[in-house]
Amino acid sequence: MADIYELLRSAGVQPTPQRLAVARYVLGTTSHPTADEVLAKARRECPTLSRATVYNTLTRLAEHGLVRPQTIREGVVVFDAHTERHHHFVDEATGKIYDVPWEALSVSGESSLREYDVRDYQVVMRGRRRKS
Amino acid sequence: MADIYELLRSAGVQPTPQRLAVARYVLGTTSHPTADEVLAKARRECPTLSRATVYNTLTRLAEHGLVRPQTIREGVVVFDAHTERHHHFVDEATGKIYDVPWEALSVSGESSLREYDVRDYQVVMRGRRRKS
DNA sequence: CACGGATTTAGACTACTTCTAAACCTGGAG
DNA sequence: CTCCAGGTTTAGAAGTAGTCTAAATCCGTG
Incomplete structure (x- = not known):
């Protein structure tokens, strides 16, 4: 939860408002959300957030080891903050x-x-x- | 691969030509095919076979314990004849x-x-x- | 041979994801 | 201060997986 801004920076992900909104939600839940669930929640903080940005951000967070995509539920990828x-x-x-x-x-x-x-x-x- | 016809009948699945084509392929491979892969192969035997019939048949085979759907690959369900x-x-x-x-x-x-x-x-x- | 139930079909539709191209910052050079 | 270049974001189009629908077909029985 702590300082998501610093966490992104030190992981090499430039912290934009959109990425912060996505990261704050996905890193702060244990519910294994899908991309669409992340979109819905993060939009509360950043209402113009687009679907594409959510996918881009989640992919980037995964590349930098901050989340882990899991193939467990039928038909969707879920994101796990527990790495x-x-x-x-x-x-x-x-x-x-x-x-x-x-x-x-x-x-x-x-x-x-x-x-x-x-x-x-x-x-x-x-x-x-x-x-x- | 033996007598697929009898196998379907004794499992309680009425053996139609379409279902036989699907079953012959999916029960005869160890490659964990997706529904679309099954469609492509089974069409060789039964060229008019439709996508809907493949999904229906695979679901029915699964209900009768002849295949097992697996959620392992991203974004697709694969079918495993090894039950x-x-x-x-x-x-x-x-x-x-x-x-x-x-x-x-x-x-x-x-x-x-x-x-x-x-x-x-x-x-x-x-x-x-x-x-x- | 007509009937009814089960089956098959094409195509419409939904859900998830990626792609595209234009718009938009933002920070440094002149 | 203005312009430019990079990276970022956006809406929507496009692609892929799967479900649904309604009409057509098939088949066994009376």
Whole structure:
């Protein structure tokens, strides 16, 4: 949340008002928004913001490691402000995506996969979130 | 590939020429095709086949457990004829998806996830396939 | 052979994403 | 101060994935 302006600058992304509005929303939520959701929220701060700018900005933030696009939900890319390794749980009833800490699961056996140079992996779980 | 006709019938899907063409292709490949790829291939056998029929048929095959839709590649659903549990490896250079046997990996720790009722899970890996 | 239900079809339509070309800053050189 | 050049933003067009609709077709039964 802190100083988004400085965060963008130090990541090498010139901080324009539009980019700040996008970054403030996407970096401040854990809800895995789609580009359109980011557009809707960021427009509250910057009403002329265009769809193209949102896509450009999200792509740029991703290139600079500030968000991570994820292919988990059907038909859309969602953006995750949580950039360290972690797993995901998808609630099939609501479509909501939850982050699962890396340490909650342990995966072994990758070493047997000689044919593949695995650069990254994650466990994707689906089911229902228990009401608590 | 055996008797697709019987396979459809016994799964409760009325085997029409269009459905046979779709099923023959999608059940006979390990390439995780998209609906459009299935359309292109199945049209060789059945040139009047329409896009809508391909979507309808793939949905029906999925409902009857003969294929499994997967959300792994950006922006598209791919269909996997391999319906038992398994993991996936995505080659980031080519976009190709490879099946990884269930036994090749072991995941532990799901039990700590009290908040979630995990009905299904898989490991999704990304990287480069080694040329062999 | 007519009927009715299931199936197929083309094309319209929606959603998501990328592209394009014009407009718009903004900051430095003259 | 003015002009220019870069980068940025914009609306809308275009491209791609998938769904929907209504008419046409097919097929088994009476």
